[in-house]
Amino acid sequence: MIELVNVEKHFAGQTVVHPLSLRIEAGEFLTLLGPSGCGKTTILRMIAGFEQPTSGQITLDGADLTNLAPNRRDLNLVFQHYALFPHMTVRDNIAFGLKMKKMAAAEIRSRIDEAVAMTQLTPLVDRYPHQLSGGQQQRVAIARAIANKPKVLLLDEPLGALDLQLRKNLQSELKQLQRSLGITFVYVTHDQEEAMMLSDRIVILNNGQVEQIGTPREIYRSPSTLFTATFVGENNIFSSAQGELFAIRPEKLIAVREANEGKRSGVIQDIHYLGSVHQLIVQVDQEPMTVTIALDFTDERPWNIGEHIGIDWDLRHEVMIGS
Amino acid sequence: MRTKRSPWLGIHALVMLIFIYVPIAMIILFSFNESRLSAEWSGFTLDWYTSLFQNEHVMDALKNTLIVAITSTVAATILGTLAAIGVRRVARKLKLATNALLYLPIVIPDIIMGISLLVLFNLMEIDLSRWTIIIAHITFSISYVYVVVTSRLSTMGKQLEEAAEDLGASPWQTFRFVTLPQILPGVVSGAIIAFTMSLDDFMVSFFVAGPSSTTLPIYIYGQVKRGISPEINALCTLLILVSVALIFLAQYMLGRGKGQKKQRMLPF
Numbered sequence: 001m002i003e004l005v006n007v008e009k010h011f012a013g014q015t016v017v018h019p020l021s022l023r024i025e026a027g028e029f030l031t032l033l034g035p036s037g038c039g040k041t042t043i044l045r046m047i048a049g050f051e052q053p054t055s056g057q058i059t060l061d062g063a064d065l066t067n068l069a070p071n072r073r074d075l076n077l078v079f080q081h082y083a084l085f086p087h088m089t090v091r092d093n094i095a096f097g098l099k100m101k102k103m104a105a106a107e108i109r110s111r112i113d114e115a116v117a118m119t120q121l122t123p124l125v126d127r128y129p130h131q132l133s134g135g136q137q138q139r140v141a142i143a144r145a146i147a148n149k150p151k152v153l154l155l156d157e158p159l160g161a162l163d164l165q166l167r168k169n170l171q172s173e174l175k176q177l178q179r180s181l182g183i184t185f186v187y188v189t190h191d192q193e194e195a196m197m198l199s200d201r202i203v204i205l206n207n208g209q210v211e212q213i214g215t216p217r218e219i220y221r222s223p224s225t226l227f228t229a230t231f232v233g234e235n236n237i238f239s240s241a242q243g244e245l246f247a248i249r250p251e252k253l254i255a256v257r258e259a260n261e262g263k264r265s266g267v268i269q270d271i272h273y274l275g276s277v278h279q280l281i282v283q284v285d286q287e288p289m290t291v292t293i294a295l296d297f298t299d300e301r302p303w304n305i306g307e308h309i310g311i312d313w314d315l316r317h318e319v320m321i322g323s
Numbered sequence: 324m325r326t327k328r329s330p331w332l333g334i335h336a337l338v339m340l341i342f343i344y345v346p347i348a349m350i351i352l353f354s355f356n357e358s359r360l361s362a363e364w365s366g367f368t369l370d371w372y373t374s375l376f377q378n379e380h381v382m383d384a385l386k387n388t389l390i391v392a393i394t395s396t397v398a399a400t401i402l403g404t405l406a407a408i409g410v411r412r413v414a415r416k417l418k419l420a421t422n423a424l425l426y427l428p429i430v431i432p433d434i435i436m437g438i439s440l441l442v443l444f445n446l447m448e449i450d451l452s453r454w455t456i457i458i459a460h461i462t463f464s465i466s467y468v469y470v471v472v473t474s475r476l477s478t479m480g481k482q483l484e485e486a487a488e489d490l491g492a493s494p495w496q497t498f499r500f501v502t503l504p505q506i507l508p509g510v511v512s513g514a515i516i517a518f519t520m521s522l523d524d525f526m527v528s529f530f531v532a533g534p535s536s537t538t539l540p541i542y543i544y545g546q547v548k549r550g551i552s553p554e555i556n557a558l559c560t561l562l563i564l565v566s567v568a569l570i571f572l573a574q575y576m577l578g579r580g581k582g583q584k585k586q587r588m589l590p591f
Binding site for chain 2: 050071076077084086144148
């Protein structure tokens with residue numbers, strides 16, 4: 001279990017991470033999610049020991065890590081650009097951490113075999129990093145980290161440099177790997193879909209501040225701030241007569257034929273067919289905004305661009321997000 | 324469609340090359356000339372090279388040159404590499420200042436380097452000897468090593484060292500197993516350049532050499548005052564060949580390194 005207590009970080013007089021307290025449970029897959037510059041990588045680097053918190057404390061299983069050098073922490077980081085040693089083969093890369101720990105040769109060999117088997121690298125152990133594809137290099141970076149059997153694995157946008165298809169494949173591999181290893185993963189990404197798919201819990205960060213912490217389901221169904229509501233998934237933001245803001249997901253909006261039957265009305269501006277769902281993009285009357293209404297495959301009514309329709313919803317689907 | 328190039332560009336380049344290389348070509352050519360007079364060609368011979376290696380003064384100067392070059396190269400390579408590594412850890416302003424100070428000896432006129440060192444040795448009452456040449460050569464060689472190693476370090480970045488640390492390596496182990504293998508091509512090419520600079524140096528050595536510590540360039544200068552002999556041509560030819568070969572080797576070393584961004588040109 002990792003615990004951050006009032007961890008704060010300033011760079012040159014600027015606050016990059018506002019006081020943050022967070023408990024990460026053993027075996028949990030926790031994701032730090034936010035746009036670039038939100039402080040997520042800084043938090044990860046503070047846990048790894050490459051940045052020193054300006055104030056606050058970081059503990060791992062009760063032991064204080066705050067002033068410990070990175071090489072003395074029982075956790076490993078998977079770097080964004082892999083940081084494989086170019087002058088070493090895959091085998092030597094993976095063996096590096098084990099050799100530094102002065103492990104016996106036989107133990108090193110069995111750890112390497114285990115790590116390459118788990119990451120499907122067995123036929124590639126004698127290659128150099130520059131002879132591998134991006135996805136293979138990524139696997140080596142993960143194998144090199146897990147061979148150390150750390151208590152916690154930190155991952156800094158590990159799939160950020162890969163193309164979409166490869167990323168999708170590696171996402172499910174990562175999730176399976178985490179389940180079978182049973183170790184804590186702290187994962188940094190700016191990709192909200194990736195975060196939703198992989199995580200047990202997500203920490204939403206914006207400008208160095210925590211916006212919300214919760215399971216993917218909580219984050220999606222009841223975002224607590226405007227930022228979370230619009231950053232994770234598509235959303236429509238309305239404001240009530242009292243000036244309070246509330247969000248309604250596109251799939252919770254209902255399109256009605258008669259313009260005066262809904263809570264709002266508007267003109268269909270565009271229609272997107274996406275296969276399983278289709279979306280109506282509607283320009284709302286008297287308000288400078290468009291909303292997205294998602295209709296599933298059961299909706300077979302014909303909708304036309306330029307049509308004036310009503311927009312309705314069930315009151316219990318309104319999610320209050322402040323004013 | 325192909326654009327028609329002006330023929331003047333080619334002609335201009337050719338004239339420039341002739342201008343630069345004809346004098347050197349003449350020296351090489353006349354080192355194989357049978358006649359003692361450099362005015363006319365009378366036939367091919369290798370006699371001048373043989374007599375060169377039997378000349379006691381030449382051999383003595385060669386010995387001095389090699390001792391100076393090797394000693395100063397080893398010292399400058401260690402100091403320059405350490406400086407390059409150390410400067411990465413200091414604050415930006417201090418780094419810029421250090422960079423400027425370490426680049427300076429490359430652009431300061433040699434004659435000023437020579438005179439200032441001579442004045443310094445006088446003030447400190449150090450007798451001129453082989454050691455004063457070595458010290459002088461270390462001072463300007465450090466800069467070359469520093470520049471080459473710094474550029475190698477900056478292409479390497481910091482992630483590899485962080486990865487090593489993350490995997491449990493101590494600062495020394497990180498240096499030994501990651502940093503050093505990565506910058507080694509830069510260190511070696513810096514050393515080769517330092518060696519070449521020391522080998523070729525006349526101006527600085529001229530001021531700080533002791534009476535019994537003549538180096539090859541100083542010997543050549545002394546001989547030329549009495550007229551250019553074919554032996555001197557032969558000696559110059561050998562110096563040119565060795566220098567060119569060493570610089571090519573330095574370039575080749577810089578281009579090495581598996582999976583690294585290629586850096587083929589020397590940074591000055």
